[in-house]
Amino acid sequence: MAKNGLKSHAALLSAVVFLALWWMGAHWGNFRHLPAPEEVLMIMVEETASGRLPYHLGATLTRVAVAFMLAMLLGTAIGFLMGRFRTVNSALDLWLVVLLNLPALVIIILAYVWFGLNETAAVGAVALNKLPNVIVTIREGARALDPDLDQMAKAFRLNWRKRLFDVLLPQLQPYLAASARSGLSLVWKIVLVVELLGRSNGIGFQLNMFFQLFDVASIIAYALSFVAVMLAIEVIVLQPLELRANRWRVRTT
Amino acid sequence: MSAPLEIHIARKTYRGAEGGTVEAVRGLDLKAAAGSLTALIGPSGCGKTTSLRILAGLDTDFEGRIVLAKEARVGIVFQEPRLLPWRTVDDNVRLVLDKPDLFDPAPLFEELGLAEMRNRFPTELSLGLARRVAIARALAIEPDVLLLDEPFTSLDETTAQRLRHLVVEIWRRYRPTTLMVTHNVREAIQIAERIVLLAPRPSHVVAEVMLDLPQEERDEAYVEAKRTEMVRDWPGLVA
Numbered sequence: 001m002a003k004n005g006l007k008s009h010a011a012l013l014s015a016v017v018f019l020a021l022w023w024m025g026a027h028w029g030n031f032r033h034l035p036a037p038e039e040v041l042m043i044m045v046e047e048t049a050s051g052r053l054p055y056h057l058g059a060t061l062t063r064v065a066v067a068f069m070l071a072m073l074l075g076t077a078i079g080f081l082m083g084r085f086r087t088v089n090s091a092l093d094l095w096l097v098v099l100l101n102l103p104a105l106v107i108i109i110l111a112y113v114w115f116g117l118n119e120t121a122a123v124g125a126v127a128l129n130k131l132p133n134v135i136v137t138i139r140e141g142a143r144a145l146d147p148d149l150d151q152m153a154k155a156f157r158l159n160w161r162k163r164l165f166d167v168l169l170p171q172l173q174p175y176l177a178a179s180a181r182s183g184l185s186l187v188w189k190i191v192l193v194v195e196l197l198g199r200s201n202g203i204g205f206q207l208n209m210f211f212q213l214f215d216v217a218s219i220i221a222y223a224l225s226f227v228a229v230m231l232a233i234e235v236i237v238l239q240p241l242e243l244r245a246n247r248w249r250v251r252t253t
Numbered sequence: 254m255s256a257p258l259e260i261h262i263a264r265k266t267y268r269g270a271e272g273g274t275v276e277a278v279r280g281l282d283l284k285a286a287a288g289s290l291t292a293l294i295g296p297s298g299c300g301k302t303t304s305l306r307i308l309a310g311l312d313t314d315f316e317g318r319i320v321l322a323k324e325a326r327v328g329i330v331f332q333e334p335r336l337l338p339w340r341t342v343d344d345n346v347r348l349v350l351d352k353p354d355l356f357d358p359a360p361l362f363e364e365l366g367l368a369e370m371r372n373r374f375p376t377e378l379s380l381g382l383a384r385r386v387a388i389a390r391a392l393a394i395e396p397d398v399l400l401l402d403e404p405f406t407s408l409d410e411t412t413a414q415r416l417r418h419l420v421v422e423i424w425r426r427y428r429p430t431t432l433m434v435t436h437n438v439r440e441a442i443q444i445a446e447r448i449v450l451l452a453p454r455p456s457h458v459v460a461e462v463m464l465d466l467p468q469e470e471r472d473e474a475y476v477e478a479k480r481t482e483m484v485r486d487w488p489g490l491v492a
Contacts, residue, residue, distance in 0.1 A: 152335040155309045155327070156349040156394070166348055170339040248339045248374040 035217035043221040052206075053225060059202040060226065063119075063191045067126035068183060074127070075134025076176065082135065083142025099132040104190050108197060117198040126190045133186065134179045141175030173245050181238065188230065255288040255430045256397040259320035260308055264455075265300065277303050278315070279455035288428040290421075292441035295451030295459075295490060301434040303456075305329070305400050308432070321398065328396030328429065332403045334383035336375040336390075343371040346390045358393065365389050365419065381412040385419075392423060399429040405440060417444055421468045438483065438491050442476045444468060448483075450490055459490060 019037055026036035047053035082089040082096075111125035145168070153167050169176075195204025203222050210218040265278040278300040285291050293301045306312040308319060309329050321327075336345045346361075347353035362368045365385045375383055384404060391399060401420070405413040421444055424431050435441055441448050448462040462483065466475065483491045 148331070148333065148335050149337065151306075151311050152329075152331065154311055155329045156390075158349065162348060166337060166340065170337070173339075245339075248376060 033214075033216045035220065039217050040221045040224065043217050044225060047218075047221065053222065056202050056206050056222070057225060057229065059199075060188070060191055060195065060204065061229065063123055063126065063194070063202065064184070064188045067123045067130065067191065068180075068187045070123070070127040071130035071134055071183065071187070072176075072180065075131050075179070076138050076172075078131075079135040079138030080142045080172075083139040083145075089139075096132055096135055099128070100136070104129045104193065108190075108194055112198045119199075122191075122194045122199055126187055126194055129190050130183050130187050134183060137175050137179040138172065141172045145171050170245075177238075177242055177245070184230065184233070188226065255428045256322045256325040257285065257287040257320075258308070258325075258398055258430055258432075259284045260304060260317075261319075262300075262304065262307060262315055262317040264317070265303055265307070265312075265315040276455040278457070280457045281317075281451070283449060283458060285430050285432060287430055290424050290431045290444065290446045291433070292445035292448045293432065293434045293451060294436060294438060294441050294448060295456065296453045297436060298454060300454070300456030301436075301451060302332075302402055305402050305432065305434055308398070309400055325397040326394050327398045327400065328391030328394050329400045330384070330387045330391045330402065330404045332406065334375070334380070334387040336383060336386055338375050341372050341374055342367060342378070342386050345375065345386060346393050349390055349394055356393065358389070361389050361392060364423070381408050381416065384408070384416060388416075388420070388423075392427065395427070396429045399424070399431045401431065401433040403435055404433070405435070405437070413440075420444065438480050439476050442479045443471055450483075450487060452490065460487060 022034075022037050025031060026034050026039075044053065078092065082092055107128055108125045111121040111128075115121035115124070149167055149171070153163050158167070191202070192204035192207065195202035196208045199205055203226055206222050207219055210216075210222070260281070260283045262278045262281040264276065264280075266274040266276050269275050277298075281300065281304065283291075283293075283304070293304065295301055303312065307315055307317075308321070309327055336342075337348065340348065342362075343358065346358055347356065350356050358371070359368070362371060365388060367382070367385055367389060370378065370382060370386070375386065378386065388404070404420070405416055408416065417440065420433075433441075433444065442464065446464060448464065450459045450462070451457070452459045462479075464471075464479070480491070
């Protein structure tokens with residue numbers, strides 16, 4: 001417990017130092033476009049009160065959530081099949097490499113050109129950008145599955161639900177956690193690009209507008225708000241989930 | 254509670270690592286009466302484990318047939334415990350049951366000395382304890398057929414001896430048709446009603462040795478005498 005306390009103190013301290021440096025830089029430094037922290041905070045409060053920030057934040061979050069789910073579900077299924085079956089792997093490997101190396105911008109532009117400036121194209125393009133990373137990670141996981149446990153499941157005639165939830169998914173859990181972690185941050189960055197290029201709401205749309213007005217304080221306010229939300233998701237959802245999933249990794253040595 | 258079984262493997266071949274095939278089994282025929290306790294012994298790589306795997310339905314790529322009632326429940330204890338590390342002892346045992354809610358594992362755990370371990374995770378257990386959990390899991394389904402694949406290897410002798418007694422006791426109580434694979438002749442003589450000797454590749458049955466004396470009356474002298482006899486009769490097969 002003492003160790004935990006120390007850790008959170010260290011985290012708090014580093015945040016305070018960062019804010020102090022920012023404040024000093026804004027007030028005493030010679031930067032033309034560095035707004036002071038309190039200025040940014042004021043904008044956050046105002047924008048929240050007016051309902052604009054929650055509205056755009058909600059739009060972005062929804063896109064992030066849908067694209068993330070889509071990429072995780074599809075990627076897990078495809079990655080699993082590629083890891084388990086050699087024929088599937090050889091059939092799809094080329095496309096995986098193509099998709100991995102296709103710049104996000106190209107996918108987004110093509111999606112808008114071919115499918116129109118609509119929500120489906122936007123979310124689909126984001127999911128497609130994240131998809132290959134999930135596939136690659138889960139494929140490794142599927143290759144590392146323990147054949148001994150598979151035989152055990154077969155010998156005891158376990159039904160598909162038990163095979164999935166008790167045998168397979170716990171083995172894939174570290175790989176799922178890894179791709180979810182890296183995925184969430186990647187997805188939101190791409191969502192901003194999608195919004196900037198072809199949507200009329202969301203953080204990305206707002207950032208574009210503030211950029212044209214050269215309103216740096218608002219840009220930071222919007223970006224920070226979203227980062228705060230992601231941080232909250234990390235601390236409130238992801239970390240406890242992972243802790244729970246790893247309960248069994250205790251060893252008495 | 255117990256079912257008779259027959260195994261007839263005309264041929265079983267494995268594909269070698271560099272192409273080519275290895276014939277593991279040729280003409281292996283074995284019958285086990287309901288409720289019997291048979292030990293399969295033979296040199297390493299003689300197809301003992303292959304036979305168990307075929308019986309358990311894990312390997313269907315062979316020429317031959319298995320005679321076993323379709324509804325017969327098969328409990329298997331692998332060489333390694335093969336427990337799910339992310340489930341507790343209790344959940345590992347419940348996992349294999351169709352109706353886990355109707356099952357009270359307390360008596361079984363009590364009998365196997367696992368009562369205190371129910372809520373532990375397998376990573377917290379010694380190999381001996383993990384083996385017991387594997388045995389408990391195989392027994393929980395009330396098996397008609399119990400397959401044991403070298404269940405006492407890599408244990409210290411005291412623990413192995415205790416587990417051997419336990420297996421005999423459990424076999425007496427529940428009477429599953431039991432097939433145990435081992436390379437340890439003394440162990441086979443201690444436990445089994447009948448020992449089946451297998452030849453090296455391609456494997457088949459060489460001889461059957463019946464042991465009529467009840468297990469608890471088999472002392473060290475008896476085991477040693479039997480072993481000497483078997484070494485004399487089948488040198489090269491029995492160590």
